[in-house]
Amino acid sequence: GNSVTQMEGPVTLSEEAFLTINCTYTATGYPSLFWYVQYPGEGLQLLLKATKADDKGSNKGFEATYRKETTSFHLEKGSVQVSDSAVYFCALSDTITGNQFYFGTGTSLTVIP
Amino acid sequence: EAGVVQSPRYKIIEKKQPVAFWCNPISGHNTLYWYLQNLGQGPELLIRYENEEAVDDSQLPKDRFSAERLKGVDSTLKIQPAELGDSAVYLCASSTGTSGYNEQFFGPGTRLTVL
Numbered sequence: 001g002n003s004v005t006q007m008e009g010p011v012t013l014s015e016e017a018f019l020t021i022n023c024t025y026t027a028t029g030y031p032s033l034f035w036y037v038q039y040p041g042e043g044l045q046l047l048l049k050a051t052k053a054d055d056k057g058s059n060k061g062f063e064a065t066y067r068k069e070t071t072s073f074h075l076e077k078g079s080v081q082v083s084d085s086a087v088y089f090c091a092l093s094d095t096i097t098g099n100q101f102y103f104g105t106g107t108s109l110t111v112i113p
Numbered sequence: 114e115a116g117v118v119q120s121p122r123y124k125i126i127e128k129k130q131p132v133a134f135w136c137n138p139i140s141g142h143n144t145l146y147w148y149l150q151n152l153g154q155g156p157e158l159l160i161r162y163e164n165e166e167a168v169d170d171s172q173l174p175k176d177r178f179s180a181e182r183l184k185g186v187d188s189t190l191k192i193q194p195a196e197l198g199d200s201a202v203y204l205c206a207s208s209t210g211t212s213g214y215n216e217q218f219f220g221p222g223t224r225l226t227v228l
Contacts, residue, residue: 004155032214034216036219041221042221043116043117043204043219043220043221043222044156044204044206044219045219046216046217046218049216051214089155089156091155093214093215095214100158100161100169101146101156101158101217103155103156103157104155105153105154105155106153106154106155
């Protein structure tokens with residue numbers, strides 16, 4: 001079946017630190033992979049996505065590379081800011097059975113000044 | 114472009130009472146989703162609509178939950194009667210298609226508290 005496993009949080013970093021949030025997946029087909037971010041009191045927003053192996057998604061300084069050989073899609077940012085404090089969700093979309101999304105449990109990030 | 118609109122944002126009810134949530138998707142988005150998000154967890158799909166047709170409702174607890182999407186635009190999710198375990202955030206999302214490559218756009222959610 002399809003599933004996503006995310007690094008457990010919470011994660012606390014100082015401003016300008018390097019961020020990595022691990023995400024691995026299990027899929028029966030050829031999924032698309034996504035990172036969504038949820039700021040306090042708001043809905044989920046797409047951060048970045050990759051639709052095939054070796055694709056790199058990037059947005060707002062965040063990057064993630066679709067690694068089929070390791071079934072991973074780790075999120076990275078070189079220098080975090082206080083405004084990056086949020087919950088981050090890794091997700092996959094099953095392209096065979098339609099646009100059903102499978103989400104990880106989320107990783108809470110707090111960036112302190 | 115307006116995003117996905119949900120109402121109410123918050124709802125507090127006593128157990129055994131009915132409750133309804135409303136969602137207005139982004140204009141032109143044919144696919145609509147209802148998700149359940151428990152505290153500290155990722156969203157879990159309840160039901161997916163293609164226009165007015167429910168194409169995947171396998172995760173919807175049909176003994177107490179129901180949903181409709183009349184005219185293929187707005188949608189309503191209902192719980193009757195509510196139980197304590199239904200306390201969660203109910204998210205609505207929409208997308209332009211079901212190819213698997215399409216981004217889903219989420220509303221802010223309705224936080225339900227059942228006392």
